[in-house]
Amino acid sequence: MKTLTRAEEQIIRILWELGKASVKQIRERMPDPKPAVNTVSTIVRILENKGFVSHEKQGRGYVYYPLVRKEEYTRFSLRNLVNHYFDGSFKNLVSFFARQEDLDVHELEEILNELRQKRTS
Secondary structure, eight states: OOOOOHHHHHHHHHHHHHHSSSHHHHHHOSSSSSOOHHHHHHHHHHHTTSSSEEEETTTTTEEEEEHHHHHHHHHHHHHHHHHHHHOOOOOHHHHHHHHHHHHHOOHHHHHHHHHHHHHHO
16 A cells, blocks of 8 residues: 555545545535646546546546545554654654653553453454
């Protein structure tokens, strides 16, 4: 799987939310200042070339839909983050957040409980 640019991620997030959308509908969901329609269209085509998006004809135009699930890309992105910044260790990631975000004992216990449940299921 390929890493997405910030602009590509912004558009795929909109498609994950909407399910299917035209370039115009995608643009409407983008924050101001909105990019030009041609810019959105170009980014959608790039996403299509990368295998993240496909389209179907609707009337005189096209609607686009995601081929990659949000969970799938999230897992890929998190794995990249852990590999690049935490020596491939999720333990290092959790330790980093525990130190940086001043996680309290209750939050750490919740994380541990979720991990235990994952192990037993």
